[in-house]
Amino acid sequence: MGLETQQNGLHPGDIINALKGHLPEGYEFNPFHPLSDQKKEFIQNPSLSDKAHCLVSIVSADKLSIMSKEVIDKMKNIRAEASRLKIPQVVVMTMPDKACELVNKDVKRIYYSKEIKKKMQICSNELGVPMNCILPVKNYHEEGMLDNDMDILILNAMTLIMNFANDYLWKLQQHANKK
Structure with a gap:
């Protein structure tokens, strides 16, 4: 999965979350909704090893x-x-x-x-x-x-x-x- 059209591609918000280290291991990407800071899976205080x-x-x-x-x-x-x-x-x-x-x-x-x-x-x-x-x-x-x-x-x-x-x-x- 890449950055194709909306229905098939990754949501840019999830890639930005990954850069910042907010995505947990094994996170399943949703092309329509990036992980929000309101979800329990969201890593609030990522360590350096969590970040890109x-x-x-x-x-x-x-x-x-x-x-x-x-x-x-x-x-x-x-x-x-x-x-x-x-x-x-x-x-x-x-x-x-x-x-x-x-x-x-x-x-x-x-x-x-x-x-x-x-x-x-x-x-x-x-x-x-x-x-x-x-x-x-x-x-x-x-x-x-x-x-x-x-x-x-x-x-x-x-x-x-x-x-x-x-x-x-x-x-x-x-x-x-x-x-």
């Missing part, structure tokens, strides 16, 4: 041009709240092989592809995410064997996400130490 340390959005490179304005607006609103909370944000751009024939033939060409750079720029413009925070990765969807070139992209994305999250936690700790 990095917002990771997933966007398909081959579907970027047909994303609805409604979904883009939901993503922007969630990003705005993450920014207000000073939570780092990245976009993992999947399916670059479906968006670019060069990458389809050779995934090592992903950062040389003008088409992928164009898709990353569109994503940056639409969502307001800096280009260096858009991480293209090729999905395993038809491969029968592991592919080191694909793995490198995935591991690079995971490393950057972990670094952003660790930097966020370090800044929180430094801020707490100053008090």
Whole structure:
């Protein structure tokens, strides 16, 4: 489930609640009603481990041009709240092989592809995410064997996400130490 139309997608309020650490483990999302602070499941005083340390959005490179304005607006609103909370944000751009024939033939060409750079720029413009925070990765969807070139992209994305999250936690700790 993602941020699709109202009947199928997550409610942005629940994602914002998750960022803030208000959702309990095993919470079942309702596309119509986010968890409110009036419900017993709502975590009133979340611990640091309850909160998100990095917002990771997933966007398909081959579907970027047909994303609805409604979904883009939901993503922007969630990003705005993450920014207000000073939570780092990245976009993992999947399916670059479906968006670019060069990458389809050779995934090592992903950062040389003008088409992928164009898709990353569109994503940056639409969502307001800096280009260096858009991480293209090729999905395993038809491969029968592991592919080191694909793995490198995935591991690079995971490393950057972990670094952003660790930097966020370090800044929180430094801020707490100053008090």
